[in-house]
Amino acid sequence: MRAPHSDLPTIAADILERIRARRPRVHCITNAVAQTLTANMLLSAGAVPSMTIAAREVRAFAARADALLVNLGTFDPERQKAALTAIPAVQKTGRPWVLDPVFIDRSPPRAAFARKLLAKRPQAVRLNRAEFETLSGGTFDAAALARFAKSRRTAIGLTGARDFVRDATRTAAIDNGHPLMTKVTAMGCAGSAMVAACLAVEPDAFRATASALIVMGVAGELAAKRARGPGSFAVEILDAVHGLNRRTLLAKAKVS
Numbered sequence: 067m068r069a070p071h072s073d074l075p076t077i078a079a080d081i082l083e084r085i086r087a088r089r090p091r092v093h094c095i096t097n098a099v100a101q102t103l104t105a106n107m108l109l110s111a112g113a114v115p116s117m118t119i120a121a122r123e124v125r126a127f128a129a130r131a132d133a134l135l136v137n138l139g140t141f142d143p144e145r146q147k148a149a150l151t152a153i154p155a156v157q158k159t160g161r162p163w164v165l166d167p168v169f170i171d172r173s174p175p176r177a178a179f180a181r182k183l184l185a186k187r188p189q190a191v192r193l194n195r196a197e198f199e200t201l202s203g204g205t206f207d208a209a210a211l212a213r214f215a216k217s218r219r220t221a222i223g224l225t226g227a228r229d230f231v232r233d234a235t236r237t238a239a240i241d242n243g244h245p246l247m248t249k250v251t252a253m254g255c256a257g258s259a260m261v262a263a264c265l266a267v268e269p270d271a272f273r274a275t276a277s278a279l280i281v282m283g284v285a286g287e288l289a290a291k292r293a294r295g296p297g298s299f300a301v302e303i304l305d306a307v308h309g310l311n312r313r314t315l316l317a318k319a320k321v322s
Contacts, residue, residue: 166192247286
């Protein structure tokens with residue numbers, strides 16, 4: 067069934083307020099290009115990031131985190147080992163984790179590793195259309211998205227010109243965002259970290275994933291109004307997330 071249009075913006079505002087109140091720790095195993103923007107995006111939202119992939123300490127960091135992000139943007143042995151160490155650590159504590167299978171459509175080894183991680187049951191997967199088609203092994207459409215979410219028992223956040231969120235029974239479309247978001251590297255990676263931050267305070271993965279994409283989309287629109295181009299946009303979106311309030315979120319969210 068389709069999630070009510072009126073509920074998700076309110077839920078997103080509630081979750082953002084919880085992040086700011088609780089300051090959850092989000093451990094990010096992410097690509098080298100994305101680390102700075104990802105950390106700053108989490109800080110702007112009110113969460114506390116950590117980024118280590120060091121073999122001697124990643125388990126301890128993950129075990130103390132409230133959520134984990136595994137991003138495959140830099141597919142080196144250190145990050146692969148860190149992911150395989152961190153995932154059991156967060157699962158042992160009952161905390162959620164998010165998979166971002168970056169560029170698996172361009173690399174068979176990366177795709178194979180993503181499928182291996184998917185079998186470890188992430189609460190949410192944030193990806194684009196090409197990555198979804200590679201991971202699912204079929205063409206994207208609404209039915210394929212529904213089958214995948216149901217069979218994998220996960221929430222899917224599929225981002226693009228229109229974002230789609232899907233779990234076994236619910237679906238939503240989000241029409242927020244701005245083209246400048248595609249001109250700044252690691253914007254999608256930062257969005258996946260936002261999903262993890264929302265999951266840290268909201269056990270319903272569908273609600274958490276939709277909330278993260280709404281927050282990012284609305285912030286992107288606000289930032290674009292003040293930005294002069296991609297460089298200033300990268301700064302403005304951090305300010306937009308930091309200053310985002312309930313009234314603005316409810317007024318600007320475009321969810322169906």
